[in-house]
Amino acid sequence: MTNPSSPPRARASSRGGPRRRTVRLPRRSLLIGTGLLPLVIAGCGSNGSETASVTGGEKLLQEHGLADADPHEIIDQLEALPVAERPQNLIASVTATSVQLRDDAGREAELPLPEDQFYLSVAPFVESTHECAFHSLTTCRGELRSREITVSMVDSGSGETVEEGTRTTHDNGFVGLWLPRGITAELTCTLEDYTGTASISTQAEDDLTCLTSLQLT
Incomplete structure (x- = not known):
């Protein structure tokens, strides 16, 4: 197998021995799975066209320029920010049912x-990844930053294609996908001659929103 023409920036050296996967755990990578979970509330927004009700923190949203944005816009805006411009005093995470900020x-x-x-x-x-369950829009970092990835997702039940095409990872190394709720699917990602597949679910309230286990080999 040939290496990608532009090697991943976080790639570990293989001199002196065989290549191996290294797992690095950022200091705050698991914070979203602990500190923010008590914020989860019952029920979901009726649609994405209006700003959903806020459980406190109106000033928080105003100070970060998010007061007029709905949850969809907040997630897309924070995910797309260059890493150097991400707020240092804000933790924003996504569960299966809500976006939570502190x-x-x-x-x-x-x-x-x-x-x-x-x-x-x-x-x-x-080469390198971190463990995560609920995605942090402000602190999670992936290995493959600003790289073109071919994405294909097929519904496991119907066989229909849910997502297909070339996507560029954000500066944090992640690609954000808005998916139908209530499905299971097979997700395949390809970078040049590297490819990997993972099963995903959007059915349960504890389904992960941060997929960091999809290794390209």
């Missing part, structure tokens, strides 16, 4: 996601 002043806000949509952020990797 700042260093202790203020919290939660906005339910649309009932028919599920957000999955995917960080395919070649």
